[in-house]
Amino acid sequence: MSEGTIVKLRRMANQIALNYAAIGADSAVLATADHIKKFWDPRMKSSIFADNRTDLSPIATAAIDLLAAGVTPAPQSGGTEFNKVNEVGHSDAG
Amino acid sequence: MGFERQEDFGTPAVKSDEMVSLTIDGREVTVPAGTSVMRAAAEIGGQIPKLCATDNMKAFGSCRLCLVEIDGARGTPASCTTPVMPGMNVHTQTPRLEKLRKGVMELYISDHPLDCLTCSANNDCELQDAAAQVGLRDVRYGFEGENHLGLATDFSNPYFDFDPSKCIVCSRCVRACDEVQGTFALTIDGRGFGSKVSAGQVEDNFLGSECVSCGACVQACPTATLQEKSVKAIGKPERAVVTTCAYCGVGCTFRAEMRGEQLVRMVPWKDGKANRGHSCVKGRFAYGYANHRERILNPMIRESIDQPWREVSWDEAISYTAARLNQIKAESGARALGGITSSRCTNEEAYLVQKLVRGGFGSNNVDTCARVCHSPTGFGLSTTFGTSAGTQDFDSVMDSDVILVIGANPTDAHPVFGSRMKRRLRQGAKLIVIDPRRIDLVRSPHIEAAYHLPLQPGTNVAVMTSLAHVIVTEGLADEKFIRERCDWDEYQDWARFVSDERHSPETLEAVTRVPAQDLREAARLFATGGNGAIYYGLGVTEHSQGSSTVMAIANLAMATGNIGRRGVGVNPLRGQNNVQGSCDMGSFPHELSGYRHISDAATRKLFEDDWGVTLDPEPGLRIPNMLDAAVDGSFRAIYIQGEDILQSDPDTKHVAAGLAAMDCVIVHDLFLNETANYAHIFLPGSTFLEKDGTFTNAERRIQPVRKVMEPANGYGDWEVTQLLANEMGLNWTYTHPSQILDEIARLTPTFAGVSWERLDREGSLQWPVNEKFPEGAPIMHVDGFVRGKGKFVVTEYVPTDEKSGPRFPLLLTTGRILSQYNVGAQTRRTDNVLWHKEDLLEMHPSDAENRGLKTDDWAKLTSRSGETTLRVLVTDRVAPGVVYTTFHHPATQANVVTTDFSDWATNCPEYKVTAVQVMPSNGPSEWQEDYNEQAERSRRIVQAEPAE
The missing domain is CATH 3.30.70.20 (Alpha-Beta Plaits)
Structure with a gap:
């Protein structure tokens, strides 16, 4: 893992946390964790789990800790709610 | 079909609930009130001679050839300008009309060259047809009189x-x-x-x-x-x-x-x-x-990127490719492999690439170019409405009263829709443009925006929240709609948020640079002006808060009740032809077709049973993450179909480093594009003229692509992917893309009712096409949102970290121009280069003067990522402090300058905000010179030896 990559991962985690902050800290922690769980590749997750938390915001830190502990957070925003196998609704979340 | 001119009814179709019956040449016909006599005659197969009339524009009544006689009416009125009346009795062919028409034709022909046999329009000429229709046999006036026959031809246009x-x-x-x-x-x-x-x-x-x-x-x-x-x-x-x-x-x-x-x-x-x-x-x-002569038609391979290409047979190319992929998979595991699908390829081709990556490579490392354009649309509209797509069809704009265009330039990037929008604006709809540049829509012939809000790049969310502030605090929200259709509690939370004084136009003016009064008036117009429609493009999505802006747009549409009927809606204008389709086809690394997450066991089982493979339940890498992982050594091979990420993706140096670090880069394309400089295998691609399939446009319209000629490279792109899949042991047996579409329909609920036969019959279908919407859905969320209740989302403005300062005092924003398309791989190889032979840097006169720059001067454009040089165009189209360029030409490499900052939710790059400095320059930068040398070296080809 290069320094450039881990710096990016920290920035991504902080960005997600910052943009969820408006829904309240507790929900933002869950939303950030859920977002990372749904969209990050395993090597990205393991890299951020293994990283120290010094450059992460409190919300991002709590979210990473939650995921690292194996918790599966419930969706807090529609952006991580996906169609079930026969569902037509929702859509891509990029 | 054979060659026949499309039927022309002479005047446009009229919509009316009132029907009118009349008699034409003894035959009764019933048509909508307001229809012309000419069109009514054409509806029953009549052919009234005409020259100035055609059915895609208003009747003009100038040629005097379409005269008719009407019982009880005086004279011989022009049938194109005469509306039908109940009980009217029309005669289209009488001795009087015959004489009049011949006389008119004689005058036309007396001043027309008699070179029909050598004329390029021979047998496809309406004048020739009309002369035959009226029975013209001679011209009494002769041809020696004054005429226009000596006028010179203007050959200037290339086409x-x-x-x-x-x-x-x-x-x-x-x-x-x-x-x-x-x-x-x-x-x-x-x-x-x-x-x-x-x-x-x-x-x-x-x-x-x-x-x-x-x-x-x-x-x-x-x-x-x-x-x-x-x-x-x-x-x-x-x-x-x-x-x-x-x-x-x-x-x-x-x-x-x-x-x-x-x-x-x-x-x-x-x-x-x-x-x-x-x-x-x-x-x-x-x-x-x-x-084009630069098109590559033979497969090529090389061991390393410093070697020349070696032409090989398809058999050798495919077996070599599969062997390299299998070797890397054996050495480093499935997650070291991945692929990129293309929005320039068909749905069927995108579907097959993601199927190959998931089922053959064994990873979910598949992404698509929508990553770098409209991925925030997916996230934003899915969150708020429950589905990721525009809510309207294009025709809907003709029912709009107020059109809000933000971060889009339809007359350049979506010109045919831009023309439709302008037609509606000329009819009286009001226009609000939110854009840092004064795009053509702001003021052009017979069009003038009621408000142009020239915001500071990067402040979209602040502007949208300000608009919402005005609407809510001035009591302009559509409470009835919100109570019926949206989550009321969430609305109240959102309303409290936007009502805060810190979101007022006056407070945010310092950030957005939009005059508060203009913003207030624009908000009032949008909320009270009737049907309000929002159209947006990459100026919304390609920001660090792209997804937030999409949600803010959705909030605004819901707050004003502008969802669920014609004339309103939220309309993402997709950049490439099949952006919507490539997303629909499961091209993103976390989901299968139909937007179902890869972690859902039931969904995986559906595909595993159908494909006969086991799928990885974990999301894969997005494109920027693939490049990071490549630099780190954990991502080693990529199959790229129809994309040129080296030119199109941000932070070129990092993209190049990622590609250079990989052991196997497979480029499947028409040309040796910039990405191919770093490729080890080149598989020649086919054009849209050479294959069957479907594209899905920005209005969710699935349309057939039909093969009109055989692939010059030997195979359609879907066939090449299948060759590779089968070499890797997947045993695919498709003989026509219709079978791939059948599979997509079988496995994807939104496509359940779609088939090649049906598209062939009906022309197009707008998804969802299923039991609930058997005929498709031109307008979405009519009776309720797909997700149930519309969701208002609080969108806090978070300024981008990319800030101008003493070192980089200007903000660069990038975009497109009418004559060029995306990275220009296609349009640069046409005469369209006459209109845009190089990328130019638009700069405000004051900024240019401060730097001693004039139009056509060379300038060095520098950011923290890199530098390039290009010529300057001094224009007040951009605001002071803002510069703008396009990314169509590899010689410019505009993305050397853009950064790795991206949208918080989707990693869509922040192309639209880069802090830069601009200084005079003498010529190309060191990077450009090195790059050109490397590119030239990389494109050497050793021809295959002829078979003995």
């Missing part, structure tokens, strides 16, 4: 000629330019006998005029006055195949008119529901890349 000696001054070209295209470039110069068609001023030729080469005038011309050069060179087409354009997300339908396997011309199809018979310079004319 069509203007020969005024053949002009009958019917004004169809002028009216097409006005009514259909909305450019108003043409006029009738002079009076009486001296009248002639002119492109602007007398001294202008077509190329030097304001003409945008959309081809509407050429299509409208009833003679050979305006004629495609290709028809002159090749001859009259002998057959036509209806297919879908491969350029922007409008998805225009064209007739590919052919002689043998040679494409003579592309003519917009009047029955096309996206384009309604109109076109732009790209789709209409810029298809020459298909046969």
Whole structure:
């Protein structure tokens, strides 16, 4: 893992946390964790789990800790709610 | 189909609940009130002679050929301008009419060259047809009198000629330019006998005029006055195949008119529901890349990127590719492999690439170019409405009263829809433009925006929240709609948020630089002006808060009740032809087709059972993460179909480093693009003219792409992917893309009712097409949101970290231009380069003067990522402190300058905000020189030895 990559991962985690902050800290922690769980590749997750938390915001830190502990957070925003196998609704979340 | 001109009813169709019955030549006909007599006659197969009338523009009544007699009416009225009346009894052929028409035709022909046999329009000429229809046998006036036969032809346009000696001054070209295209470039110069068609001023030729080469005038011309050069060179087409354009997300339908396997011309199809018979310079004319000398037709391989390419057979290329992939998989595991699908390829091809990656490579490392354009649309609209797609069809704009355009430039990037929008604006709809640049829509002939809010790049969320602040605090929200259709508690939370004084236009003016009063008035207009529609593009999505802005847009539409009917809605204008489709097909690394997450066991089982493979339950890498992982050594091989990430993706140096670090880069494309400089395997691609399939446009319209000629490289792209899949042991047996579409329909609920046969029969379908919407869904969320209740989302403005400062005092924003498309791989290989031969840096006069720069000077553009040089265009189209350029030319490499910052939710790059400095320069940067040298070295090809 290069320094450039881990710096990016920290920035991504902080960005997600910052943009969820408006829904309240507790929900933002869950939303950030859920977002990372749904969209990050395993090597990205393991890299951020293994990283120290010094450059992460409190919300991002709590979210990473939650995921690292194996918790599966419930969706807090529609952006991580996906169609079930026969569902037509929702859509891509990029 | 054989070659027949599309039926022309003479005047446009009329919509009316009132029907009128009349008699024409003894036959009764019933048509909507307001229909012309000419059209009514055509509806029952009648052919009233005409020259100035055509059914995609208003009746003009000038040629005097379509005269009819009506019982009880005086004279011989023109049938094109005479509306039907109940009980009317019309005669279209009488001795009196015969005499009058012959007289008119004699006058036309007396000033027309009698060169029919050598004329390029011979047997495809409405003047010739009309002469035959009226039975013209001689011209009493002779041909020696004063005439226009000596007028010189204007050859200036690269695609069509203007020969005024053949002009009958019917004004169809002028009216097409006005009514259909909305450019108003043409006029009738002079009076009486001296009248002639002119492109602007007398001294202008077509190329030097304001003409945008959309081809509407050429299509409208009833003679050979305006004629495609290709028809002159090749001859009259002998057959036509209806297919879908491969350029922007409008998805225009064209007739590919052919002689043998040679494409003579592309003519917009009047029955096309996206384009309604109109076109732009790209789709209409810029298809020459298909046969460009630089197109690669043989597979090539090389051990390392410093070697020249070696041409090989398809068998060798495919077995070599599969062996390399299998070897890397064995060494580093499945997650070391991945692929990229293309929005320029068909749904079926995108589907197969993701199927190969998931089922063959064994990872979910598949992504698509929507990552770098509209991925925030997916996240934002899914969150708020429950589905990721535009809510309207294009026709809907004709019912809009207020049109809000933010971060989009439809007249350049989606020109055919831009023309439709301009038509509605000329009818009186009001326009609000939110854009750092003064795009053409702000002020052009007969169009003027009510408000242009020239915001500081990067402040979209602040502006949208400010608009919402005004609407909520001034009591303009549509409470009835919100209570019925949206989550009321969430609305109240959101309303409290936006009502805070810190979101007022006055408070945020310092951030957004938008005059508070203008913003307040624009908000009031949008909330109270009737049907309000929002159209947006990459100026919304390509920001660090792209997804937030999409949600803010959705909030605004819901707050004002502008969802669920015609004339309103949220409309993402997709950049490439199949952005929507490639997303629908499961191209993103976390989801399968139909937007079902890869972690859902039931969904995985559905695909595993159908494909006979086991799927990885974890999301894969997005494109930027693939490049990071490549630099780190954990991602080693990539299959890239129809994309040029080295030119299109941000932070070129990092993209190059990622590609250079990989052990196997497979580029499947038409040309040795920039990415191919770092490739080890090149698989030649096929053009949209050479394969069957479907594209899905920005209005969710699934349309057929039809093969009009055999692939010059030997295989359609879907066949190449299948060859590779089978070499890797997947045993695919598709013999036609319709079978792939059947599989997609079988596995994807939104496509359940879609089939090749049905598309062939009905022309197009707008998804969802299923039990609930058997005919498709032109307008979404009509009775309720897909997710149930519409969700208001609090969108806090988070300023980007990319800030201007002493080192980089200007903000760069990038975009597109009319004549070029995306990375220019196609359009740069056509005569479209005449309009845009290089990327230019637009700069405000004050910023230019401060740096001693003038138009055409070389300037060095520097950011923290890199530097490049390009020429300057001084213009007040951009605000002070803002510079703008395009990314169409690899020689410029605009993305050397853009950064790795991206949208918080989707990693869509922040192309639209880069802090830069601009200084005078003498020529190319060191990076450009090194890059050009490397590119040239990389493109060496060793020809295959001929077989003995």
